[in-house]
Amino acid sequence: MxxxxxxxxxxxxxxxxxxxxxxxxxxxxxxxxxxxxAITEEGEGAADRFWRTYLDQFETVRSEFSHKVDGxxxxxxxxxxxxxxxxxxxxxxxxxxxxxxxxxxxxxxxTTYDSAAFLREPAAT
Numbered sequence: 001m002x003x004x005x006x007x008x009x010x011x012x013x014x015x016x017x018x019x020x021x022x023x024x025x026x027x028x029x030x031x032x033x034x035x036x037x038a039i040t041e042e043g044e045g046a047a048d049r050f051w052r053t054y055l056d057q058f059e060t061v062r063s064e065f066s067h068k069v070d071g072x073x074x075x076x077x078x079x080x081x082x083x084x085x086x087x088x089x090x091x092x093x094x095x096x097x098x099x100x101x102x103x104x105x106x107x108x109x110x111t112t113y114d115s116a117a118f119l120r121e122p123a124a125t
Contacts (some may be wrong), residue, residue, distance in 0.1 A: 021051030093117035
């Protein structure tokens, strides 16, 4: 059976491809805490809200993983994502994600990424 890091990476890629957070949400314990540079979600339905917010930023997105590390109750992912934002602009950015888990469900998730990639390019003068 694949480790949690592999399961998480596969679920994220499926969610991105299908534009449906269900595969990711299924990996999270009820009441899990999720955060990134912009938002924090906790409590009932947190995983669904977090991953819907993520997917809604994009027309298309695809993440590739350069490193996947499984530890005792912790996983770490280094990744690069490319796609198009919801306004049609292309985007490419990278980051790292850390998750705590009980072996079957993620209880805490935090991700940090290159937020400058989301800023609008300055208008030409």
